Each structure stands twice: as C-alpha cells, then as structure tokens.
Amino acid sequence: MRAADDAVPASVPLAGWGRTNPARSVVVAARSVAEVRTEVLASGGRGLVARGLGRAYGDAAQNAGGVVLTLPGLRVIGEIDPTTGQVDVDAGVALDDLIRRALPLGWFVPVTPGTRYVTVGGAVASDIHGKNHHVDGSFCAHVDALDLLTADGQVRTVGPDRDPELFWATAGGMGLTGVVLRVRLRLLPVATSRLMVETDRVADLDQLMARMADDERYRYSVAWVDSLARGRALGRSVLTRGDHAAVTDLPADERGEPLRYRARALFAAPRWVPPGLLNRASVAVFNEAWFRRAPHHRIDLESIPAFFHPLDGVKDWNRIYGTAGFVQYQYAVPDAAAEVVRTSLDLLAAQRAPSFLTVLKRFGMANPGPLSFPHPGWTLAVDLPAGLPGLPELCTRLDDLVLAAGGRVYLSKDSRLPAAHLPLMYPRLAEWRAVCNRVDPAGVFNSDLARRLRLRG
Numbered sequence: 001m002r003a004a005d006d007a008v009p010a011s012v013p014l015a016g017w018g019r020t021n022p023a024r025s026v027v028v029a030a031r032s033v034a035e036v037r038t039e040v041l042a043s044g045g046r047g048l049v050a051r052g053l054g055r056a057y058g059d060a061a062q063n064a065g066g067v068v069l070t071l072p073g074l075r076v077i078g079e080i081d082p083t084t085g086q087v088d089v090d091a092g093v094a095l096d097d098l099i100r101r102a103l104p105l106g107w108f109v110p111v112t113p114g115t116r117y118v119t120v121g122g123a124v125a126s127d128i129h130g131k132n133h134h135v136d137g138s139f140c141a142h143v144d145a146l147d148l149l150t151a152d153g154q155v156r157t158v159g160p161d162r163d164p165e166l167f168w169a170t171a172g173g174m175g176l177t178g179v180v181l182r183v184r185l186r187l188l189p190v191a192t193s194r195l196m197v198e199t200d201r202v203a204d205l206d207q208l209m210a211r212m213a214d215d216e217r218y219r220y221s222v223a224w225v226d227s228l229a230r231g232r233a234l235g236r237s238v239l240t241r242g243d244h245a246a247v248t249d250l251p252a253d254e255r256g257e258p259l260r261y262r263a264r265a266l267f268a269a270p271r272w273v274p275p276g277l278l279n280r281a282s283v284a285v286f287n288e289a290w291f292r293r294a295p296h297h298r299i300d301l302e303s304i305p306a307f308f309h310p311l312d313g314v315k316d317w318n319r320i321y322g323t324a325g326f327v328q329y330q331y332a333v334p335d336a337a338a339e340v341v342r343t344s345l346d347l348l349a350a351q352r353a354p355s356f357l358t359v360l361k362r363f364g365m366a367n368p369g370p371l372s373f374p375h376p377g378w379t380l381a382v383d384l385p386a387g388l389p390g391l392p393e394l395c396t397r398l399d400d401l402v403l404a405a406g407g408r409v410y411l412s413k414d415s416r417l418p419a420a421h422l423p424l425m426y427p428r429l430a431e432w433r434a435v436c437n438r439v440d441p442a443g444v445f446n447s448d449l450a451r452r453l454r455l456r457g
Contacts, residue, residue, distance in 0.1 A: 014068060017318050018057040019325030020386050020415050023064035023448055027051075031073030036179050037153045040444060043067050047446030050179045052119030053094060056126065057328045058415030059448035060174050066446060071121065074181060077101050085187035086144065091121030091180040096263070099304070103261045107187035108244070108304075110142040114359075116263070116309050121180040126412035127172035127372040129379075131220040131308070134362040138374050140171035141367050142186045150178040151444035159184075164368070169435035172372035174411055176445045176455065177436060190244040192258040195220070197242035197302045201294040205235020205342055209378075212239070212362055219243040220307070226287045227358040227382060228280070230349040235342070237360070238294040245301060263305040268315035273322045278385055283354035290356075311357075321385050329398060330381035330410040332363055332374060337405030341378050344398055348382060351394055357383045370428035373410045381413070392416070411449065419454045433457050 015022035030036045040048060046066030054061060062068060071092035078088035085107050089098060095109055096116040102108060113128045122128075124146060129138045136142075145159035148170060156178075158167040170177045198218070202208045208223055215221040218241035225237045247258045254260075311317050318326070333340045341360065348355065359381045363374045384391060399421060402409065408425035409417055423429045436445075436456060443456055450456060 014062040016056050016058045021059055023062045025063045025068040027068045029070045029072050036149055039069055041153050047444055049447040050175050052122035053117045055118050057413045062448050064448055089120045089183050093120050104259050108190045110188045111139040112308050115312055120183050124180050125175040129374045131222045133374050134364040135219050145184040147181040148178040151440040165435050168369040169432050171369040191247050192245045193261040194245040194301045195242045195307050196245045196249055199298045200239045201296050202237045202239050208237045215362055223360040225358040225360050227348045227355040228284050228287055265315040266313045269317050269319040273320055280352045280354045283356045286356050324387040326383050326385050328383050328413045330413045331402045331407050332379040333405040333407035334377040340401050340405045355382045370432040422453045
C-alpha cells in the first residue's frame with residue numbers, strides 16, 4: 001500500500017523468469033480488496049498490472065515506469081466441498097499452498113504446470129496447461145466463477161455462465177482485463193499422493209509421436225526430447241505417462257497414510273554462475289546421460305513433486321543460465337502440421353542449440369478464450385541461453401514455421417515476438433480487444449508485454 005503521505009514508492013528492477021529485458025517498475029503490495037481498488041483508481045499514465053510469483057518467462061508481469069501490484073493480503077483458501085471439490089481461493093494463493101491444503105483431504109489441483117510456484121491469479125491470467133491437457137483441458141476449464149476488479153473499481157463476478165465474454169477474455173488475458181481477486185475452482189479427487197508412471201526410452205521422433213497420438217488412455221503425458229540428436233536419432237526422447245495411483249498400488253507399509261505429501265527444494269542454484277556454463281558441450285553430455293539412464297520400459301510409483309515439479313527441487317534454477325538469462329520458445333501447431341515438430345528439431349540440432357529442457361506434449365480441445373494458448377495438436381517448448389549466437393535468426397525461422405502452420409506461441413513464455421505476428425497467431429484478437437475496450441476504455445491495465453505486442457491495438 002502507498003505511504004500515508006501518498007509519496008510514490010521508488011521503482012525497482014523486475015524481470016521475468018527468463019531474466020531478460022528487466023525494467024524498473026513501482027511495486028506496490030495490496031493487503032486487501034480496498035487497497036487493490038485504491039491502486040487501480042490511482043494508477044497513472046503507464047498503468048498497472050498484477051504480478052504473482054514472477055514465473056512468466058518474459059515481460060508479462062513487468063511495467064516499465066508504471067505500477068506492478070502484488071497481492072500478499074489475498075491468500076485465503078476457503079473450505080473445500082467434500083462432495084464436489086469446489087473451493088474459493090484468493091488470487092494470491094500459490095498452487096504449492098493449495099496442494100498442501102487440499103491433498104490431505106483427497107483433492108488435487110485439476111491442472112498444474114511444471115512449477116507449483118504459480119499463484120491462482122497467475123494461473124487464470126496465463127490459462128496454464130499441464131501434462132493432462134489432452135484429457136482435462138487448461139486451468140480455466142475448471143473455474144466456475146471469479147471475482148474481477150475492473151478499471152472502474154467495481155468487483156464483477158464472472159464465469160462461463162455469467163458475462164462469459166469477460167470471463168473468457170480474462171482466461172489467458174495476461175492480466176489486462178482487471179485484477180483477479182478470488183477464484184471458484186473445481187479440484188480433482190485423488191486417493192493417494194503418488195502416481196503410477198510408465199517410462200519409456202524412445203529411439204526417434206516417429207516412434208515418439210506415434211505413441212503420443214494414442215495418449216488418451218493416460219491422464220498425464222509428456223516427453224523430454226534431446227534437442228541435439230540428429231539423423232536417425234532425431235527426436236530421441238524419454239516419454240513418461242501415468243495417472244494418480246490407487247491405494248492398492250502402494251506398498252503395504254504406505255497404505256496407512258496414502259495421502260502423505262512432502263515437497264521441498266533440495267538445494268539452491270548459486271547466486272552467480274559463470275557465463276556459458278550451459279553450452280553445446282555441457283548440454284550434450286547432460287542429454288546423453290539423461291537419455292541413457294532412462295529405462296527402456298518401466299512402470300513405477302512416483303511422488304507428485306518428482307513427476308510434476310522436478311525443477312522445483314532446485315531453488316532459483318533459472319540462475320544456471322547466467323546473468324544473460326534464457327528464452328523459452330513454446331509453440332502450438334495443429335495435428336495436421338505435425339511435420340513442424342520435425343523441422344523445428346532439425347533446426348535446433350543443426351544449430352547445435354543447447355537446450356537441456358526440450359518438452360513435447362499433446363493438446364486436446366481448446367476453450368473459448370480468444371487469447372488462451374492451447375489448441376488441439378502438438379506443443380513443443382525449448383529453453384535457449386539468451387546469449388546463443390544466432391538466436392534471433394533461429395527464433396525468426398521458428399516463427400515462420402509456426403505461422404505457416406496456423407500455430408501460435410505462448411504469450412506467458414514470450415519475450416521477443418514481433419507485434420505483427422500477434423493477430424496472425426491469435427486470429428480472435430479483435431474479439432478480445434473489444435471486451436477490453438468495454439471494461440477498460442482508458443487502458444488502465446498495461447504491461448511491457450502489452451506495449452511490445454500492441455495487444456490493445
């Protein structure tokens with residue numbers, strides 16, 4: 001909250017998880033809905049954007065010269081309905097806290113990304129997806145309603161059946177329709193805190209995509225891909241698929257506490273990492289070791305942290321890319337454009353692009369959100385050091401492939417997309433802008449991402 005004399009707090013440098021393009025913003029902590037309203041109504045010409053835990057990779061939650069609003073006072077988790085799993089959750093609640101509260105009661109979040117350190121408000125703004133989109137869709141498909149504070153200071157309760165245009169504009173709307181205050185969410189019933197996971201070492205891309213095309217019998221599915229493999233080994237990978245375990249799947253000595261849950265960071269990345277630690281040689285060694293250590297085929301029990309959030313075991317793992325940071329390029333293309341996956345992996349391998357985290361997943365049906373990222377087909381995500389020689393040209397070539405296929409990039413991961421590509425990748429952009437103009441005609445909600453991509457037109 002602002003000081004009593006209305007002095008403007010000093011600006012501080014902020015960056016996304018990729019640690020590229022930092023900008024100085026005025027960061028204000030709101031501890032109540034009244035304080036959120038005050039800040040929204042008082043925001044100046046550079047506007048305001050809400051920020052959760054800073055896990056958007058690019059510039060979505062920074063606002064150079066403007067206000068960035070955090071919500072430390074909005075962290076209440078309501079009672080969980082024991083029959084339906086419905087729960088009211090404040091926007092500032094982290095998925096980590098929600099899991100810790102819900103799991104002992106036999107409930108799990110319906111969708112989780114690769115980190116549990118995402119707020120519920122951020123999950124809505126990015127309409128996050130996980131390893132189960134091909135079965136369960138994205139996060140907002142499980143939201144029954146949400147409270148949204150709009151530019152006029154009003155709190156509007158919206159949902160799929162109540163002002164659906166505003167609800168779906170907010171789902172994946174990058175925080176630009178208003179400040180999400182509270183979310184009514186439907187949780188997923190589970191019997192244990194473990195998963196039965198089937199792991200397979202897959203020799204090439206053809207085998208991988210053939211197996212993943214039949215993934216509907218698995219709730220969760222994801223493949224780690226060796227981005228440096230070439231020739232006949234192109235697309236060699238480790239495929240993991242599974243579902244929540246039943247009590248009878250557990251060893252006998254664990255069945256007395258089937259919902260026991262422990263999650264913590266095992267160690268932290270050093271504050272300073274020498275430039276170039278992740279290079280072609282080091283990533284090649286890592287990729288070879290990771291592929292070789294994977295079993296040809298195994299079915300085993302895994303914990304929730306190990307299966308969903310392995311990188312959370314290393315606190316501040318983004319530091320391993322050094323001070324220059326990294327770019328995550330994530331795209332989605334339709335089923336009919338599956339060859340784009342092959343061509344893009346060819347490009348990455350030919351350039352010897354050192355990505356130790358290259359992930360392929362399947363998307364199911366899209367929801368009605370005009371800016372929601374997931375669409376039926378394939379999604380590939382690749383992490384690349386920001387200082388990689390030829391990176392801008394490589395990203396441009398990937399852009400061309402994605403555009404030609406009728407695909408799109410994920411705005412929550414983006415830090416460099418040209419503005420001209422946005423309406424081509426998101427053809428319903430005009431619908432989204434019309435909703436924003438209705439509820440925020442003065443453009444109160446703004447961000448570096450919004451200005452860079454000219455999201456508001």
